[in-house]
Every structure is written in C-alpha cells, then in structure tokens.
Amino acid sequence: MTEHFETRSAHGGGTEGDRGAISFPIFQTSTYKAGGEFSYSRCQNPTRKELEHTVARLEEGAYGFAFSSGLAAVTVVFSLLKAGDHVLVSDDLYGGTYRLIREIWSRFGIDFTFADLREPERAECHLRPNTRLIFAETPTNPMMKVLPLARLASLAADHGALLAVDNTFLTPYYQKPLTLGADIVVHSGTKFLSGHHDTVCGFLVTSSEELAERIALISKTLGNAAAPFDSWLALRGIQTLPVRMEQHTANAHAAATYLEAHPRVEKVFYPGLSSHPSYELMKKQTSGAGGVLSFLLKDDGVEKVLNGGKLIRFAESLGGTTSLITYPQTQTHASVPKDVREKIGITPRLLRLSLGLEHIEDLLSDLEQMLSRK
Ligand SMILES: *Cc1c(COP(=O)(O)O)cnc(C)c1O
Numbered sequence: 001m002t003e004h005f006e007t008r009s010a011h012g013g014g015t016e017g018d019r020g021a022i023s024f025p026i027f028q029t030s031t032y033k034a035g036g037e038f039s040y041s042r043c044q045n046p047t048r049k050e051l052e053h054t055v056a057r058l059e060e061g062a063y064g065f066a067f068s069s070g071l072a073a074v075t076v077v078f079s080l081l082k083a084g085d086h087v088l089v090s091d092d093l094y095g096g097t098y099r100l101i102r103e104i105w106s107r108f109g110i111d112f113t114f115a116d117l118r119e120p121e122r123a124e125c126h127l128r129p130n131t132r133l134i135f136a137e138t139p140t141n142p143m144m145k146v147l148p149l150a151r152l153a154s155l156a157a158d159h160g161a162l163l164a165v166d167n168t169f170l171t172p173y174y175q176k177p178l179t180l181g182a183d184i185v186v187h188s189g190t191k192f193l194s195g196h197h198d199t200v201c202g203f204l205v206t207s208s209e210e211l212a213e214r215i216a217l218i219s220k221t222l223g224n225a226a227a228p229f230d231s232w233l234a235l236r237g238i239q240t241l242p243v244r245m246e247q248h249t250a251n252a253h254a255a256a257t258y259l260e261a262h263p264r265v266e267k268v269f270y271p272g273l274s275s276h277p278s279y280e281l282m283k284k285q286t287s288g289a290g291g292v293l294s295f296l297l298k299d300d301g302v303e304k305v306l307n308g309g310k311l312i313r314f315a316e317s318l319g320g321t322t323s324l325i326t327y328p329q330t331q332t333h334a335s336v337p338k339d340v341r342e343k344i345g346i347t348p349r350l351l352r353l354s355l356g357l358e359h360i361e362d363l364l365s366d367l368e369q370m371l372s373r374k
Helices: 007-011 045-059 070-078 095-106 121-126 147-160 209-224 228-238 241-260 279-285 304-309 338-343 359-370
Strands: 062-065 086-090 110-117 129-138 164-165 186-187 201-205 265-269 292-297 324-328 351-355
Touching: 007 045, 007 241, 045 062, 045 201, 045 228, 062 070, 062 209, 070 095, 070 129, 070 164, 070 186, 070 209, 121 129, 121 147, 129 147, 147 164, 164 279, 201 209, 241 265, 241 292, 241 351, 241 359, 292 359, 304 351, 304 359
Parallel strands: 086 110, 086 129, 129 164, 164 186
Antiparallel strands: 062 201, 186 201, 265 292, 292 351, 324 351
C-alpha cells in the first residue's frame, strides 16, 4: 500500500516493536547472540534499521543509511571515490562540507571544482573525463539559491557521474531529489528531520542496489553509523515532521515578508518570496520553501541584532522547535576563506534565521525589538 507522507512519518518503518511496543524500542546493545539477523551494532542495529527504513520511505528511495552526523554521511559519499577522481560542487554550500573537502578529501588526490550550479549548461565546462560526482545543495546554505535538480541529474548522467543532493533544508516533505533524478540524497538529520535541537545525526538514501552495497560496506568499515539512542530520537522527531514543516514554513513566509519591508533590511533571501529570482523553479521542483531565510542588514549593527533576541537565540544550527539566528561569517561558514565568502555573498552584514514553531506574532515582535537595537 502506498500511504501518504504524513502516515509514513507518523508510523515510521512500521516494524512491530518488541513485545508489541507501540513506540519502537531502543536496542541499546553492542552485540548479539550469533546466528541471528544482527551481529554487531557498528554494522546493524534494530533501532537504526527502523530509522533507515523510515527515511528511505520518506525520500521514496529503496535504501537508507543513518550516520553519527550529517558530515559523517557526506564523508561516506566522498568515500565512494578514489584518488584521481574529480568532483563538481555547488559553490555556495554548508561550511562544514567545504572544510571536509578542503582539509581532508583534497589531500587524498581527489580534485574539487566549486561552481555556481544554477545554470547547468554553463557549469558543464567544468566537467572533466574523470568527473565522477556532482555534489549539490538546494536551496543553498546560506544564500538560498535554488538549483535545477532535474537538469543537474541529466548533466551528471550524460557524463557518467553521480548526482548527490543535500536535502537538509527542505526535507522530503517538500523536495524529493531521487524522484528528480538524483542518485543519492544526503541529510543532516540534526536539523528538521529530528527537529528538536537534541541530537546530531545524518542520512543517505539511494535507490541503487549497487550504491547501497558499497555504502553499507563503507559505513561498517569507517564505523560512523548512528547510535541507538540518537536513532530513536530521530525516529521520534520524524513522527511530527509534516506538521512541523508547515509551521516552520508559515513562520518563515511571514518573517520574510516582514523583513523585506523593514527599513534596516537591505535584502531578504527566501525562495518562497515572489521577489526571489528562482521563485518559479522553486514552485516547480518543491512543494514548499521551508523554514530558513537569510537577510542582509543595511548597516553594521549586526552584533546587537544577533544578541538582542528574547525568543530568537543566537546559536548555530537550524530546523528545531525554537527559532535561532546565526552569523554565517563567524559560525557556519567561518572555515570558508574570506575571498570565497565575499564572492558568494557571505558578507559581514548577512544573517541567517531559522524559524521555529513559536506563534508568529511573538516572533515578529521579537524581530521588531531586535531590529530597534543599534
Ligand atoms: C548542518 C548541515 C550539515 C552538517 O550536518 P551535521 O549534522 O552538523 O554534521 C550538512 N549540510 C547542511 C545543509 C547542514 O545544514
């Protein structure tokens, strides 16, 4: 039976819990009696398996994998490559992924090219005979650029490369990259999927049996799979994903509209606004714009705005029940070199806002008083 997304979220993998438990249990064990389905928790664990099955179903993929963090998931994607391979990466991307590429993977003989992937035909000139992977994030973090997934998928396929898409910002509730032709979906499950600022985890989903076999081997070999308790927290968070996403997005729309009209705000980056350059593409390939936006202040009074929130706290991360404001320059994107940051648009006046589940009137009055501080 093909249930709706909300039903799949609420019921998770749907496996009968131990002794009829309705909440799927935490199998807090490192090892198992020999000869059964499970042998050792680095390789498999029932709670993690239930979570992997849940995330795979939500993404409409066949195989899911849960890791100890989003970056652990990205590490597994790059572990599919070998020295001499080339990767095309979207230039505007999560700072930690950028650091992983620069500090680790480029030291192992893999070449990376960063490019604006909004126009795949223009990005094509960066492809080489040894390009094995295109790695994209959409909307991008933090500039909220929207990349055309179906066109990137055909570009990758034409060149015999894989397309991996980081779907952290929208989650499968709003965007399903596999259905648009991507080979692998990547998640920081720390954000909207788990959704409560209480756990760190990551996911990969694919429909390719061959990729799934390689990912399973890499995961058990690297030893970076999600722990049972973190898996359980993610499973619990996912049960309410659809209702949370609706509220995050409604709040983001209202905050974006408010900020766009504010005299201290130069520009708002939110693909749900009709003023966003990729508004039409966004409507075509997703069913919602999500709960994150960025905005540019007109003046240098960033510090007081960041620290002035009563509800909106100044902290890294996004996608949780409470709103957070982030300063990309010194937080999420501190490891991106200054010239690259400036080229992308991560300037000293750029702020990123993740809208939580608070009442919008309370959030708007908090924004109002934050923006009155100079
Ligand atoms: C946070 C984040 C990551 C990294 O995930 P962790 O769970 O922090 O390791 C990757 N991509 C995006 C878009 C993120 O926001």
